[in-house]
Amino acid sequence: MPPVPRTLALVAPVAGFLLGVLDFVWIKWVPYPFAELGNSTATWAVAAFTLGWWIRTGALRAAVAATVLLVVAVPSYYLAAALLQGDDLAVIVAPTSLLWMASGVLAGVVFGVAGVWSRMSGWQCVVAVALPVAVFVEEALRFAGRTRTGYPGAWWNVAIDLGLAALLLELVGRTLRVRLLAAAVALPLAVVGTFTFTAVGG
Numbered sequence: 001m002p003p004v005p006r007t008l009a010l011v012a013p014v015a016g017f018l019l020g021v022l023d024f025v026w027i028k029w030v031p032y033p034f035a036e037l038g039n040s041t042a043t044w045a046v047a048a049f050t051l052g053w054w055i056r057t058g059a060l061r062a063a064v065a066a067t068v069l070l071v072v073a074v075p076s077y078y079l080a081a082a083l084l085q086g087d088d089l090a091v092i093v094a095p096t097s098l099l100w101m102a103s104g105v106l107a108g109v110v111f112g113v114a115g116v117w118s119r120m121s122g123w124q125c126v127v128a129v130a131l132p133v134a135v136f137v138e139e140a141l142r143f144a145g146r147t148r149t150g151y152p153g154a155w156w157n158v159a160i161d162l163g164l165a166a167l168l169l170e171l172v173g174r175t176l177r178v179r180l181l182a183a184a185v186a187l188p189l190a191v192v193g194t195f196t197f198t199a200v201g202g
Contacts, residue, residue: 002056012051012065016072019047023073024080033156042135042161044070044104045111046168049132052115053172059113066112070104118172129173129182130189136165137190145194 003011027038037043048066055062074097081087091097110131117128140161147154165186173179 002058003054005061008055008061008065012068013072015047015051016069017076019044019069020073020076020078021080024077024084028084033153033160036157037160040139040161041107042132042139042164044073045107045135046132047073048108048111049115049118052112053118055112055116056119057116059116062112062116063109064112065108066115067105067108069112070108071101074100074104125174125178126181126185129169129178130185132168132172133165133182134186134189134193136161136168137186138193140165141190141194 023038023043027035030038048070051066051069052062055065075092078087078092078097079089081091082089114128114131117124119125120128140158143151143154143157143161147158169179169183169186173182
């Protein structure tokens with residue numbers, strides 16, 4: 001049963017606050033290589049996808065809720081950094097923070113809707129399942145590229161990201177056919193994402 005609007009209006013910002021705080025805590029105290037999951041754009045994208053999946057129906061509702069989730073997570077991350085590490089609170093409204101919030105709007109729409117679509121059938125389901133898989137494969141490709149520059153332990157991150165991609169494919173793809181098609185769609189999406197990140201200096 002889809003959540004009622006009142007529940008959703010509470011869950012989205014609270015989940016966003018927790019995502020930002022726990023993400024900082026994860027980065028600060030979880031040992032490498034798992035700490036890199038805190039620096040992962042894929043982790044935040046999958047959080048938006050999961051919220052959309054929980055909402056079940058209503059692409060617009062999912063897009064708005066997932067956007068709120070990601071936008072709130074950004075200042076809460078920097079707030080946690082200020083409280084737990086003594087960082088300057090001014091960074092919350094710094095250009096970099098605002099850019100991340102703007103990116104959260106785009107990612108929230110795309111992955112929030114994908115979460116709803118993953119419960120549907122046909123091409124929408126295939127694309128929806130492919131998207132969260134693709135972001136982890138894309139991240140694995142970037143870590144693989146870093147091995148050429150001597151990035152320590154990058155292959156561990158490649159293995160973790162590919163493992164999570166496979167796990168998502170298994171959990172979200174409801175049939176073998178959907179999983180196979182989603183995997184075929186995810187690979188080119190991941191390659192495009194890798195070139196995009198490289199082009200913008202990511």
